[in-house]
Amino acid sequence: MINLMLLLFLVVIAIAAIQAKDLLNSIMYLSVYSLFMALVWTELNAVDVAFTEAAVGAGVSGVFMIAALTRMNRFESSRERTGLGKYFPMAVVAVTAAMLFYATVDMPAYMDPEAPIHKHVAPYYIEHSEHETGSVNIVTSVLASYRGFDTLGETSVVFTAAISVILLLRRRDKNEK
Amino acid sequence: MKNDVILRTVARCMVPFILLFAFYVQAHGEISPGGGFQAGVIFASAFILIALAVGKEKAREKFKQKISDFTCSLGLMIYAGIGFITILFGGLFLEYGKLPFGSAEKGNHLGMIGIELGVGIAVASVMVTIFFEIARKEDD
Numbered sequence: 116m117i118n119l120m121l122l123l124f125l126v127v128i129a130i131a132a133i134q135a136k137d138l139l140n141s142i143m144y145l146s147v148y149s150l151f152m153a154l155v156w157t158e159l160n161a162v163d164v165a166f167t168e169a170a171v172g173a174g175v176s177g178v179f180m181i182a183a184l185t186r187m188n189r190f191e192s193s194r195e196r197t198g199l200g201k202y203f204p205m206a207v208v209a210v211t212a213a214m215l216f217y218a219t220v221d222m223p224a225y226m227d228p229e230a231p232i233h234k235h236v237a238p239y240y241i242e243h244s245e246h247e248t249g250s251v252n253i254v255t256s257v258l259a260s261y262r263g264f265d266t267l268g269e270t271s272v273v274f275t276a277a278i279s280v281i282l283l284l285r286r287r288d289k290n291e292k
Numbered sequence: 293m294k295n296d297v298i299l300r301t302v303a304r305c306m307v308p309f310i311l312l313f314a315f316y317v318q319a320h321g322e323i324s325p326g327g328g329f330q331a332g333v334i335f336a337s338a339f340i341l342i343a344l345a346v347g348k349e350k351a352r353e354k355f356k357q358k359i360s361d362f363t364c365s366l367g368l369m370i371y372a373g374i375g376f377i378t379i380l381f382g383g384l385f386l387e388y389g390k391l392p393f394g395s396a397e398k399g400n401h402l403g404m405i406g407i408e409l410g411v412g413i414a415v416a417s418v419m420v421t422i423f424f425e426i427a428r429k430e431d432d
Contacts, residue, residue, distance in 0.1 A: 162325040163325045163326070163327070163330075165325075166317075166325045166326055166330050167329060167330055167333075170330050170333040170334055170337070171333055174333065174337055175333050175336065175337055175340070175419055175423075178337075178340055178344075178423065179422060179423060179426060182423060182426040182427035183426050183427075185427055186426070246397065247397065247400060248322075248397070248400045248401060248404060249322075249397050249398070249400060249401030249404075250322035250323070250401065250404060251322065251323045252321070252322050252323055252324060252325070254325070254327075255321050255322045255327050255404070255408070256322070256404070258327065259321075259322075259327070259404040259407055259408055260388065260400060260403075260404055263375075263386040263388075263407065264385075264386065266371075266407070266411065267371055267372065267375070267386070267407075269329075270367070270368055270371055270410070270411050270414050270415070271368060273414060273415055273418045274364060274365070274367075274368045274414055274418060276418060276422065277364050277417070277418040277421045277422060278364075280421065280422050280425045280426065281361070281421065281425060284425040284426065285425055
């Protein structure tokens with residue numbers, strides 16, 4: 116029930132974010148969207164993901180977008196599509212949504228313990244991670260130990276982002292050097 | 293916005309607690325939700341709050357450009373460095389069990405803490421760098 120309400124809220128906020136002409140409002144809506152997404156993750160018992168969503172999605176990324184907004188025009192330019200082209204984005208969205216709905220038919224029931232995802236490596240992690248890594252939090256032991264390569268890649272991606280921003284945006288004026 | 297007394301006062305009260313919470317999330321990564329990534333983001337958000345409250349120039353003095361450029365690379369280097377150290381001790385890349393702490397379990401545990409620290413340092417300085425570079429043009 117609460118899940119359904121949260122998901123309904125997400126849809127409403129997403130539509131509001133698209134409809135807002137003031138980009139600052141759009142950014143606010145996106146931050147609120149992330150906050151509700153964090154609640155959905157919590158409801159699904161994915162607390163680590165919820166934590167990240169709340170800190171990054173609802174917090175820092177909104178600030179980054181507002182900071183980027185100081186470099187550009189705050190209001191969206193009103194460029195209307197004409198003729199049949201007007202309905203093209205709607206058609207793309209509708210077809211994608213139809214495909215996604217079709218895909219959910221094959222999915223196992225929510226919280227089904229017999230679902231394939233609970234039969235693969237998850238039992239191994241639940242059974243062995245504590246005495247193999249000494250960490251009670253299975254998510255952390257998977258991220259840092261069993262899937263350490265992925266996290267190294269993730270950290271490299273974040274590092275690359277900083278390097279790109281420095282290369283593109285750092286001023287090299289004589290008076291600032 | 294810079295001269296708002298309420299914002300400045302609230303920021304002054306909040307920053308120590310935000311930093312403390314960041315350290316808590318970093319240290320408790322393996323027994324509760326959280327870890328290096330989240331801790332880094334929370335740590336950086338404290339500096340972003342200072343920048344919003346008292347201005348970018350003053351906030352940049354607290355976390356200087358030279359230092360954040362250095363710690364960006366330092367975090368990634370700690371992570372990859374631990375991987376290479378395990379090779380030196382005869383293991384595979386990032387096989388923490390081979391670290392010289394006695395047992396494999398102990399090596400795994402301390403290796404994980406080490407790489408979480410690397411992730412935390414890298415993410416914190418990357419977020420600070422991105423914010424200060426993007427929002428540089430004019431002061432608020």
